[in-house]
Amino acid sequence: MSTHIGAAPGDIAPTVLMPGDPLRAKWIAETFLDDARCYSEVRGMYGFTGTWQGRPVSVQGSGMGQPSLAIYANELFRDYDVQTAIRVGSCGALTEKLAIRDLVIASGACTDSSMNHIAFEGLDYAPVADFGLLRDAAAAAPEAHVGLIFSSDSFYAARPELVARMVDYGVLAVEMEASALYTLAAKHGRRALAICTVSDHIVTGEETTSQEREQTFGRMVEVALTASQPG
Numbered sequence: 001m002s003t004h005i006g007a008a009p010g011d012i013a014p015t016v017l018m019p020g021d022p023l024r025a026k027w028i029a030e031t032f033l034d035d036a037r038c039y040s041e042v043r044g045m046y047g048f049t050g051t052w053q054g055r056p057v058s059v060q061g062s063g064m065g066q067p068s069l070a071i072y073a074n075e076l077f078r079d080y081d082v083q084t085a086i087r088v089g090s091c092g093a094l095t096e097k098l099a100i101r102d103l104v105i106a107s108g109a110c111t112d113s114s115m116n117h118i119a120f121e122g123l124d125y126a127p128v129a130d131f132g133l134l135r136d137a138a139a140a141a142p143e144a145h146v147g148l149i150f151s152s153d154s155f156y157a158a159r160p161e162l163v164a165r166m167v168d169y170g171v172l173a174v175e176m177e178a179s180a181l182y183t184l185a186a187k188h189g190r191r192a193l194a195i196c197t198v199s200d201h202i203v204t205g206e207e208t209t210s211q212e213r214e215q216t217f218g219r220m221v222e223v224a225l226t227a228s229q230p231g
């Protein structure tokens with residue numbers, strides 16, 4: 001067992017999907033995987049392993065925010081030798097180019113987090129997706145928007161006008177974890193990607209329910225599973 005994941009070595013597949021919501025992890029395992037088995041219930045942050053098209057795949061909840069995601073990503077990479085981690089999250093649309101339920105595939109993630117400023121002593125590191133995963137996800141989802149997202153430390157922004165300024169520089173949507181996932185995958189020499197479904201629209205005010213965020217964002221899961229296939 002690692003500190004926060006109650007799995008034995010070998011219980012977790014080389015490919016892991018990472019939703020923020022542990023109940024979305026349960027829904028993904030029950031809906032998309034064959035023979036899914038729960039390997040961890042520590043803190044209610046469920047993890048499951050099953051197979052998809054005969055290949056082992058795990059699903060591990062990450063919790064909300066980069067500090068929580070970083071705990072699980074560090075342990076998956078360091079203690080369970082995970083090679084590929086794909087976030088399957090929800091996001092808020094920042095521009096009218098996006099509609100509710102659209103897919104956003106994050107080529108890179110801006111952030112207001114201090115994690116990288118501390119790690120790089122004030123230099124700005126650029127967290128980006130693995131190119132092969134990005135290419136394969138974009139090919140699997142021609143309808144998706146591919147571009148920059150903003151990984152915020154705050155769901156309730158103290159200064160929303162600064163988020164709006166990012167839109168002028170091409171940022172499409174806001175979520176809370178991708179930047180840390182991309183950074184940690186690079187640190188460990190592993191592959192990472194974030195695919196998000198627009199759950200609410202910051203411009204129009206439209207939103208989905210918590211039940212919909214948990215159990216209806218299946219298209220991003222299909223795209224993640226397709227992109228994660230070797231070769």
Ligand SMILES: O=P(O)(O)O[C@H]1O[C@H](CO)[C@@H](O)[C@H]1O
Pocket residue numbers: 019020021063064065088089090091155175176177213
């Ligand atoms: O739906 P998940 O994957 O949790 O992602 C988004 O939803 C949460 C906020 O409601 C944050 O974790 C954000 O990144």
Ligand SMILES: O=c1cc[nH]c(=O)[nH]1
Pocket residue numbers: 090091092093155174175176199200
């Ligand atoms: O972080 C998030 C996730 C979904 N919607 C938002 O507005 N922010």
